[in-house]
Amino acid sequence: MGICRPSLSITVKEVTCNQIKLNWSLEALSIENKESISLTLNGKPWTKAHLKHSSKEEASLIVYGLTPGMDYELELKWLSTSSSIESKSDKPLIAPLESTLRSTVEQKDSLMSELKRTRKESQRHTASIQSEIEALKRTIDKNQPNDQRSKQKILSLQGSINKANKDAEFINQRSKEINQLLPSLEAHHDRLRNEWLTKQEQARVSNDLTAQALHQHEQTFLEKQQRLSVLNHKLDKLFNRKQKLEKSIPEIQKQIDELSKEDESNIAFNRVYPTNTTASDTRHHSQRSLSFLPFDNTFSWAPPQTSSPTDSFLPFPTSASSTRPGTGTSDRKVVPTPIGRPQTHTISEPFFSHPPFQSFDDYTRRRTNSEKSTTNNNSFFYRDL
The missing domain is CATH 2.60.40 (Immunoglobulin-like)
Incomplete structure (x- = not known):
């Protein structure tokens, strides 16, 4: 008990x-x-x-x-x-037994009611769990494609994480190496900075020298430009003068043609009417003046002037100190004078037996030499200007 x-x-x-x-x-x-x-x-x-x-x-x-x-x-x-507990009488044991019996019956009734209640709760709990399981199954079936995509995303994320971890390890290792190299890099940076400062100072000095040289060059350029403008002005003046001279060339050529025709007529006339002349007359006659040509100093002789009434009929007038051709007198005075129109000859006046130009080829040769001399004189003329 x-x-x-x-x-x-x-x-x-x-x-x-x-x-x-x-x-x-x-x-x-x-x-x-x-x-x-x-x-x-x-x-x-x-x-x-x-x-x-x-x-x-x-x-x-x-x-x-x-x-x-x-x-x-x-x-x-x-x-x-x-059973070692001793009791003095049986009465004291009845009350505990009755209380134990009553508690046992009460415990039985309470256990039965608790059992029923527990069964109902378990049934309700089981039904709710089954409904939750069915809902979870439906949710799983519904979300299965999303789960596949999620799994793929998870796998890709895991790959990215692994790659990121590897990159992080590499970066950490690289950072350690860089930290080890940092003192040498700082020293190299300081050395390069000092070199840069030196180069910058040299560049500043070079820029100053360049600016000075450029200023001098600009001044020289301005002076040369001014001189060039003066020379261009002179060149324009010379060019205008050249144009004027070129415009006078046709008139001069016309005069030369007239003179050549005059010489030809004189040659023909002398052949028809030959006269005795001295070498001095021939020499003076062959040195007719062409001083009217521009820049021509080759032919500088002009026939002498005469004061005799009969000399006015000669083709080339003579001076007062000389005699007519053919008299055999002494030297004659040479006076440059322009050639005018040919004068009319009379029978009483003698003519030169030799013309100033032996032929047309001789005239052409002398004209060519005259042009060469003119070119040379022109060069001296432009140089003097």
């Missing part, structure tokens, strides 16, 4: 699973190994428990059938089965 002993109350908050395990020491509680227990959960008897004696000194109680997330108050009572 068991006797009730002192109880032990335990409070458990927010149970995480459907069972709990309690361990205690038999020696600390002064409990024998053979004693049993009575469990009350939240003031109600609870039979879903298993008592296990792991050793002679320790025991453990496993309480199951709990709801996770709820708080429970456990009350343990130990019942002794020892």
Whole structure:
């Protein structure tokens, strides 16, 4: 027959699973190994428990059938089965037995009601769990394509993460190497900075020298430009003068043609009427003046002037100090004078036996030499200007 002993109350908050395990020491509680227990959960008897004696000194109680997330108050009572207790009479034993019987009946009724309630709750809980499972299945079936894409994304992200980790390791290793090289790089940077400052100073000095040279060059250029403008002005004046002279060339050519015709007529006349003349007359006659030609100093002789009335009929007038041709007198005075129109000859006046030009070829040759001399004189003329 068991006797009730002192109880032990335990409070458990927010149970995480459907069972709990309690361990205690038999020696600390002064409990024998053979004693049993009575469990009350939240003031109600609870039979879903298993008592296990792991050793002679320790025991453990496993309480199951709990709801996770709820708080429970456990009350343990130990019942002794020892028969060593002596009683003086039978009456004192009846009252505990009756109380034990009543508690057992009450415990039975409460256990039956608790069982029914637990079954209903378990059925409701099972139905809700089944509905949740069905909903999860439908959700899984619905989200399966998305899950595939998510898996692929996850795999790609994992690959990216692995690559990023490798890159991070490489960067860390590279940063360590750079940190090791940093002092030498700083020294190299300082050396390059000093060189740059030196080069900058040299560049500044070079720029100053270049600016000075450029200023001098600009001044020289301005002076030369002014001189060039003066020379261009002179050149324009010379060009205008040249144009004027070129315009006078046709008139001069016309005069030359007239003179050539006059000479031809004189040659023809002398052949018809030959006269005796001296070498001096022939020489003076062959050196007729062509001083009217521009820039021509080759022929500088002009026939002498005469004051005799009969000399006015000669083709070339003579001077007062000379005699007519053919008289054999001394030197004659040479006076440059322009050639006019041919004068009329009379029978009383003698003529030169030799013309100034022996033939037309002789005239052409002398004209060519005259043009060459004119070119040379022109060059001296432009140089003097």
